[in-house]
Each structure stands twice: as structure tokens, then as C-alpha cells.
Amino acid sequence: MRAATPASDTPAMPTRSEMQFARIAETVAGGESSYSRLRAGGQLVMEEAAGARIRDADGATYLDYCGGYGVNLFGHAPPFLLDAVRDVVDRIGVHVAYPHRLAGEVGELVVSLVPGIEQLRYAASGTEATQAAVRLVRAATGRDLILKFEGHYHGWADHLCTGLGDGSASRPARPDSLGVPAAALEAVWVLPFNDLAALRSAIAEAGERLAGVILEPAAGSGGLMRPTPAFLDALLAEVRAAGGLVILDEVMTGFRLAPGGAQELLGVTPDVTVLGKIVGGGFGLAAFGGSRELMRLEAENRVVHGGTTSGSPVALAASRAVLTRLHGEPELYEGLEATSASLADGLERAFADAGVAGHVRRVGSMLQPFFSERPDAEPGSLAEVAALQDDGLFLAFCDALEARGVIGHRYPLGRWFVSLAHTPADVEETVAAVGDALRWLAEGSASG
Numbered sequence: 001m002r003a004a005t006p007a008s009d010t011p012a013m014p015t016r017s018e019m020q021f022a023r024i025a026e027t028v029a030g031g032e033s034s035y036s037r038l039r040a041g042g043q044l045v046m047e048e049a050a051g052a053r054i055r056d057a058d059g060a061t062y063l064d065y066c067g068g069y070g071v072n073l074f075g076h077a078p079p080f081l082l083d084a085v086r087d088v089v090d091r092i093g094v095h096v097a098y099p100h101r102l103a104g105e106v107g108e109l110v111v112s113l114v115p116g117i118e119q120l121r122y123a124a125s126g127t128e129a130t131q132a133a134v135r136l137v138r139a140a141t142g143r144d145l146i147l148k149f150e151g152h153y154h155g156w157a158d159h160l161c162t163g164l165g166d167g168s169a170s171r172p173a174r175p176d177s178l179g180v181p182a183a184a185l186e187a188v189w190v191l192p193f194n195d196l197a198a199l200r201s202a203i204a205e206a207g208e209r210l211a212g213v214i215l216e217p218a219a220g221s222g223g224l225m226r227p228t229p230a231f232l233d234a235l236l237a238e239v240r241a242a243g244g245l246v247i248l249d250e251v252m253t254g255f256r257l258a259p260g261g262a263q264e265l266l267g268v269t270p271d272v273t274v275l276g277k278i279v280g281g282g283f284g285l286a287a288f289g290g291s292r293e294l295m296r297l298e299a300e301n302r303v304v305h306g307g308t309t310s311g312s313p314v315a316l317a318a319s320r321a322v323l324t325r326l327h328g329e330p331e332l333y334e335g336l337e338a339t340s341a342s343l344a345d346g347l348e349r350a351f352a353d354a355g356v357a358g359h360v361r362r363v364g365s366m367l368q369p370f371f372s373e374r375p376d377a378e379p380g381s382l383a384e385v386a387a388l389q390d391d392g393l394f395l396a397f398c399d400a401l402e403a404r405g406v407i408g409h410r411y412p413l414g415r416w417f418v419s420l421a422h423t424p425a426d427v428e429e430t431v432a433a434v435g436d437a438l439r440w441l442a443e444g445s446a447s448g
């Protein structure tokens, strides 16, 4: 394997990655099957992955902080997970669609780890699980109106495909995509985050229509905005007092920030919790759950929730392998926190050494470099957090870093994921590459 080398200014022959990507894009629209992975410019096509590294079609290796978009808490291709999956495949194949004991075993693990879940249902993606959670909340309350927040992502389904941009707060919500009918969002309102006055006015205006509220505990696609304690406490108390239910979308934070997710750290128990990503160890598995009483609506089949492959034994085998380790080795989180903190410190040192204005926003093992000085106060709203990022510099930085063998999510308000496979040596290598990329950027902007 050879390391990636910095790009030169001379026009080059297309790389294998570029040629393969062009071929993929002949049949796959845009070359990617998720809008969030589409990006301008050259494309890396991956060939192999293990631990913290991936290798592209040209043989260049990269330290990876995308982590399969957050599913790979143990890094790429962890042997214990693959063994567990092989064992199930050998015994029953891939999918049987009858109950299998793994469903109960994973259920027991989730219930023992996640405070807000007494019973759950499996789904095949986070988008499906948030959809099911919203339907459950509407069914349980007999009401229709859902509140969501600017910059909080809950998947791409019609009824939640709204409110990602700064200034998108509106009642009713406005579609984020062509093809989403306004009617699908008539019963969704988007509110600015951490704005208690806006929340209170929405609750009052909604009256008997209020079914519930959905939020992320740390907005993984919204610059890692977090609720202030006062906002979160008031939200839980006042939405419930108005007869609504609270959905905590822990698709990204679940099993990442702590064994019991962000709710364990925050000391809050939502009415419905949504899980995804890590819970499936990379397979298509997500879950939603809450109290037994609430989940009776599912048990009695009074709300519709389905899926041909939801709760597939292969995904459950991966899930059991991951959750068994997290259950039995909670000290893993101390190591993850130490690695993440040392990476954030190193990146901030690199900014300072290169003389580039920058800081790192971090929530546990989710972190993002921002091209501005650290503000005096924690940004509360999407507008405040977006103002901290220089999108152009961030994307130029991603390019420079990729050429130096380090890759992460290219969304300016996204985040890198640190995994348990990242070592202190990887952190050192990353900090050196970041320092080099920043110096190169600083020289470029000084000469340009």
C-alpha cells in the first residue's frame, strides 16, 4: 500500500478511482445512492478497509474519519463482528422472516442499555425508524402536529424532509426537496433551536393539535448544536404538559456518546427513542422504542409498521456482537473519549501553529474543525453555528487533507467520527497531516 500524495498543479491522467467512478455514474445517478454523499470534484472509489484505514482503487491508503457515516464504532471490518455474522449465515442463511432468538437477545441488550426503551421494534434504516416513531406518537395522542428544529436531520422521508437550512423555521414546514408535497408537511412545524420563546409560542398556538416534538441531542448535521439544559428541561416539561410526547432521535448519538446514548449523559428519558447506525454494526438495522404502554399500539397492530427485512437475523447478529461488547466493556468509552479529546487538542494546536483561525467543536467522538476563532459563548442556533464555518476554506482543507491521506465527511456543518480503532499513533499522523494541510492553505491564501 502506498500513502496518498499531495495533488500537483499539472493536469494528470485520470486515476483508477476517477475512471471507476465515471463508470459507476453511468448507471448510478450521480455515482452515489445517498444525496448526502454526493460531492463535487474528484471521487474516491474504495477497494479495501480495515480498522481506521481504507484503501482506494489506486492503492492509496487513508485514515478515515467518515467511519461508514458513523456505523463503525469499532472501525472497519472488526473480526469479532464478521465472525458473528458468518456464524448466523452458515446456520440460517440471510433472511427467514420468522422470529429468531437473536431478536430477543438484541432487545434485551438494548433495553438494559438505553433508559428510554422498555420495548422496541426493528426497522431497516434510521429514516424508517423516525417515520415509525412519528406515526406512533401521532397514534398515541390522537393528534397530528409534530415540532422539529432547524438543522436537525431525521432522514429523508417526506414528512421530515424539512428544516435543514438556516432560516428554514416556518409553520407549516417548507419542503427541503423537489417532489415533497406541501401537504406532507402541513402537520409539521420547524422551530429555531434553543429558542424557548418560539417553542412556547408554538405549543400555545398548536393547542390540542400538538402530538409531539422530535429532536437530536446533538445535531450531527447541524454543526453539533446541543440543547441548553434550560431549553431541554423546559421542552420535556412543557411539551408533556400540553399533552405531547418527546421523540429523541439517537440514530447518530446512540451507543456512540455512552452505552445508553446521549439520554444517559443528559439524564433525560424521552417518550420514544430512535436508534440506527451503530446498533446494526453496518448492516441495515435501526430501532424505535419506548414504554411498554406506548408500544402496546405496535404489539396490538393498531399502528402500521412493517418491512420485509426489518430485524433480519444477519443484522441482529452484528448488533448482538456490538452491543454485547458495549454492555460488557463500558470502559471502552473512556478510551474513545481520550482519543477524541487528544485529536481535538492536536487539531487546535495545528490551527494555532499554522496561524490559521480555527477551532474544533466536539461532542464525544463526533468532532468538526471550524474555520474561525472559538466564540466566547456556545452557539445555540443554526444561524450562530453556521456563522462559525467558512465553507470554502473547509472544503479546500478537505481536499488538501485527502491528498495527505486523511478523509472525513465533507459537509461543512457535519462531523468526523472517531472510532475505537483509531490509535494514538493515528492521532499523531492525523495532526501532522492537518498541520501540513493548514500550512499549505495559509501559504496559498497569503500568495493568492
Ligand SMILES: Cc1ncc(COP(=O)(O)O)c(C=O)c1O
Pocket: 125, 126, 127, 128, 130, 153, 154, 155, 156, 216, 220, 249, 250, 251, 252, 276, 277, 286
Ligand atoms: C440523527 C439522524 N436521524 C436519522 C437519520 C437517517 O438514518 P438513515 O440514513 O439510516 O436513514 C440519520 C442519518 O444520518 C441521522 O443522523
